[in-house]
Amino acid sequence: xxxxxxxxxxxxxxxxxxxxxxxxxxxxxxxxxxxxxxxxxxxxxxxxxxxxxxxxxxxxxxxxxxxxxxxxxxxxxxxxxxxxxxxxxxxxxxxxxxxxxxxxxxxxxxxxxxxxxxxxxxxxxxxxxxxxxxxxxxxxxxxxxxxxxxxxxxxxxxxxxxxxxxxxxxxxxxxxxxxxxxxxxxxxxxxxxxxxxxxxxxxxxxxxxxxxxxxxxxxxxxxxxxxxxxxxxxxxxxxxxxxxxxxxxxxxxxxxxxxxxxxxxxxxxxxxxxxxxxxxxxxxxxxxxxxxxxxxxxxxxxxxxxxxxxxxxxxxxxxxxxxxxxxxxxxxxxxxxxxxxxxxxxxxxxxxxxxxxxxxxxxxxxxxxxxxxxxxxxxxxxxxxxxxxxxxxxxxxxxxxxxxxxxxxxxxxxxxxxxxxxxxxxxxxxxxxxxxxxxxxxxxxxxxxxxxxxxxxxxxxxxxxxxxxxxxxxxxxxxxxxxxxxxxxxxxxxxxxxxxxxxxxxxxxxx
Numbered sequence: 001x002x003x004x005x006x007x008x009x010x011x012x013x014x015x016x017x018x019x020x021x022x023x024x025x026x027x028x029x030x031x032x033x034x035x036x037x038x039x040x041x042x043x044x045x046x047x048x049x050x051x052x053x054x055x056x057x058x059x060x061x062x063x064x065x066x067x068x069x070x071x072x073x074x075x076x077x078x079x080x081x082x083x084x085x086x087x088x089x090x091x092x093x094x095x096x097x098x099x100x101x102x103x104x105x106x107x108x109x110x111x112x113x114x115x116x117x118x119x120x121x122x123x124x125x126x127x128x129x130x131x132x133x134x135x136x137x138x139x140x141x142x143x144x145x146x147x148x149x150x151x152x153x154x155x156x157x158x159x160x161x162x163x164x165x166x167x168x169x170x171x172x173x174x175x176x177x178x179x180x181x182x183x184x185x186x187x188x189x190x191x192x193x194x195x196x197x198x199x200x201x202x203x204x205x206x207x208x209x210x211x212x213x214x215x216x217x218x219x220x221x222x223x224x225x226x227x228x229x230x231x232x233x234x235x236x237x238x239x240x241x242x243x244x245x246x247x248x249x250x251x252x253x254x255x256x257x258x259x260x261x262x263x264x265x266x267x268x269x270x271x272x273x274x275x276x277x278x279x280x281x282x283x284x285x286x287x288x289x290x291x292x293x294x295x296x297x298x299x300x301x302x303x304x305x306x307x308x309x310x311x312x313x314x315x316x317x318x319x320x321x322x323x324x325x326x327x328x329x330x331x332x333x334x335x336x337x338x339x340x341x342x343x344x345x346x347x348x349x350x351x352x353x354x355x356x357x358x359x360x361x362x363x364x365x366x367x368x369x370x371x372x373x374x375x376x377x378x379x380x381x382x383x384x385x386x387x388x389x390x391x392x393x394x395x396x397x398x399x400x401x402x403x404x405x406x407x408x409x410x411x412x413x414x415x416x417x418x419x420x421x422x423x424x425x426x427x428x429x430x431x432x433x434x435x436x437x438x439x440x441x442x443x444x445x446x447x448x449x450x451x452x453x454x455x456x457x458x459x460x461x462x463x464x465x466x467x468x469x470x471x472x473x474x475x476x477x478x479x480x481x482x483x484x485x486x487x488x489x490x491x492x493x494x495x496x497x498x499x500x501x502x503x504x505x506x507x508x509x510x511x
Contacts, residue, residue, distance in 0.1 A: 046070045082150060085130070087134070191263045193404050236249070265407060276391070286343075297318060300398055
């Protein structure tokens with residue numbers, strides 16, 4: 001395809017292009033319409049004039065084909081306009097949409113210039129279509145988003161590594177104002193039940209979310225796929241009917257938001273793990289702190305007792321852009337409120353920890369991050385057994401994170417040795433939770449039995465057992481403490497010297 005002489009718009013200014021559009025509209029010039037009357041739901045989606053809209057579809061529903069049709073006819077009808085198709089990555093955008101765009105342009109016989117290197121299509125009227133990745137560098141994205149945009153599609157919205165709220169609301173939508181353009185989100189349900197796309201498509205929009213026109217359809221609504229889709233489902237019914245009960249089937253074949261619980265890092269359940277009132281008794285508290293700035297800084301307070309085998313999450317809190325003084329003040333607040341025996345802090349931010357220890361006189365312990373995935377599995381097992389309870393109101397930031405934290409997808413062709421959390425999921429409160437949990441001793445607690453008479457054989461056996469358990473706990477804690485920071489770190493006053501340290505046996509557990 002060769003670029004034809006750009007007769008009408010090659011050197012026009014934006015004001016001249018706007019005037020030309022007005023002239024054409026006044027002259028009643030017919031607009032290009034490449035929609036398919038046989039495909040009613042796709043056509044309704046394309047022709048919806050909403051400035052912000054969304055399509056939640058199954059696989060093979062024709063949403064990408066519809067996006068390409070809309071980009072081409074928009075380029076034809078709005079001289080000098082810019083359309084962009086964003087994939088999760090540049091490669092995924094190319095794999096998904098480039099072939100469709102080129103085939104459509106060729107089939108329509110449009111005189112365009114195709115640039116394979118830039119993944120762009122230029123039209124004689126000055127319009128452009130670009131393909132790009134949401135994961136592009138800031139400079140690369142600015143190259144596109146600095147233009148006056150008319151159509152912007154974001155594909156695979158349920159699979160992005162980050163919430164696209166800021167990109168959509170803060171970056172793209174202001175760039176659509178010049179041409180009164182539209183932003184359109186595309187996706188199939190997945191396991192990441194957080195972020196803008198999930199909220200809008202599941203009917204859980206927040207007050208700060210922009211109004212959005214929602215479209216839903218399946219491959220059964222695609223006249224070119226309906227029979228093949230039905231045959232495929234019949235085959236599944238015959239050969240592997242159990243697959244129809246899986247979340248994967250409901251996501252990709254029915255377009256439903258159903259989380260695959262095998263992908264969840266923590267299996268929290270309201271009925272099993274929620275509580276509203278803390279039982280009476282003497283409680284030992286520990287606190288975990290995960291440091292951030294652009295990300296959240298999170299605080300989680302846990303309680304356990306030698307008279308109970310249960311671990312209680314008393315409170316969770318998180319906030320962005322907390323400086324060192326903010327964090328120190330929040331720690332002091334919890335020290336006054338709960339008097340935690342240990343404050344376990346993300347040890348990666350050594351400067352921040354040193355500042356809080358030296359200037360703010362806080363006694364902090366560095367978190368142990370080794371074997372994180374394995375310890376997360378142990379903690380999850382305790383949650384599933386109902387040994388960990390969460391205060392449903394005060395611990396909501398942690399409950400909200402834990403309910404949506406999933407493991408990352410393994411990379412194709414690479415055998416995953418160590419599981420990692422999906423980077424699209426917030427995990428700051430969960431990390432603070434894990435830090436504190438590794439310093440709790442709820443598993444040593446026991447429900448009190450009838451107390452035997454003092455001096456009796458049973459009383460003596462219990463006393464000996466208690467001393468043995470206490471010695472093991474003390475040795476374990478001292479060993480962990482010694483591994484947290486090398487001697488040079490202690491000498492730098494990250495932590496108090498541990499010589500002769502009587503902590504970590506919690507108060508009241510000595511006997």
